[in-house]
Amino acid sequence: MKFRKVVVTGAQGQLGQALQEAFVEHEVVSLDITDLDISQLEPVRKTLEHIRPDIVINAAAFTQVDQAENDQESAYRGNALGPRNLARATEEMGIPLVHFSTDYVFDGSQSRPYHEFDRTNPRSVYGQSKLAGEEEVQKNNPRNYIIRTAWLYHVVGKNFPLTMLRLANQEQVRVVSDQFGSPTYAPHLAKAVSCLIETESYGTFHLAGSGGTSWYDFTQALYQASDIQTAVVPITSADYPLPAPRPAYSILTSLQDPAISLPPWEVGVRDFTTQLKESKT
Ligand SMILES: NC(=O)c1ccc[n+]([C@@H]2O[C@H](COP(=O)([O-])OP(=O)(O)OC[C@H]3O[C@@H](n4cnc5c(N)ncnc54)[C@H](OP(=O)(O)O)[C@@H]3O)[C@@H](O)[C@H]2O)c1
Secondary structure: OOOOEEEEEOOOOHHHHHHHHHOOOOEEEEEOOOOOOOOOHHHHHHHHHHHOOOEEEEOOOOOOHHHHOOOHHHHHHHHHHHHHHHHHHHHHHOOOEEEEEEHHHOOOOOOOOEOOOOOOOOOOHHHHHHHHHHHHHHHHOOOEEEEEEOOEEOOOOOOHHHHHHHHHHOOEEEEEOOOEEOOEEHHHHHHHHHHHHHHOOOEEEEOOOEOOEEHHHHHHHHHHHOOOOOEEEEEOHHHOOOOOOOOOEOOEOOOOOHHHOOOEHHHHHHHHHHHHHHHHO
């Protein structure tokens, strides 16, 4: 094990919680926003210098995609300034920074999966602020892992499958069928991260559930795995307008080491359903 002491920022988020579970063999110091607001440089420096970790994993972000359209300042504070501060502080300490980005850095105009070297062109404020965060991390700490992921979910937090399960008491649910992405079960991502950091080969990586699907087929698979009979009705994105534009197609693939890929997204649905059942018993 290369890194003994690990700091996780944004520890109360869905990925933050999955990381804490995946790194049980490490000494993990978990910091939520009340312990450390990453958008403040001096507290970031002081906190990290006090803890003296071997690596920092940043799971903190401003993730409210629609709210970001009207609150650019908060989006850039959380998604660009925060990562810059962490990158500066970790660089000063000579330690690596793991940072997460998103499929929303792409515009969705491609019809084949996006790899790490495809051209970015974010269409939403959220995507633009996350791309700015990638650039700040790259500029400020050469020991960086930038991990782009997508359609993230866990048994805790706010996410699409938990919303679909909540809505399943309706006669039918209407779900967008013309947007395609890579659903990613947070514990699968966290485990892959624990393998990736052992390689010490820095750079930008796509880590998301393998394969791709639409929100509609994702819901069908979820209901099937959960023995739910509620009808799922396909609709178009135009039928469900939202403030922030989403890429129509943002399935991720990776040109990097296939040994660090995630299981197929369908396995994520299965493991999520099992975990949810276990947490209720
Ligand atoms: N969710 C997705 O579908 C998705 C898809 C692609 C990529 N990602 C990326 O994956 C990463 C993890 O996402 P997630 O879904 O786990 O997010 P999440 O559940 O929203 O968790 C983010 C956490 O960061 C905290 N936070 C916000 N601003 C902060 C600040 N300035 N300082 C410290 N903490 C702060 C939040 O606290 P509050 O809740 O109190 O604000 C929250 O606990 C993010 O980088 C995100 O952009 C997510």
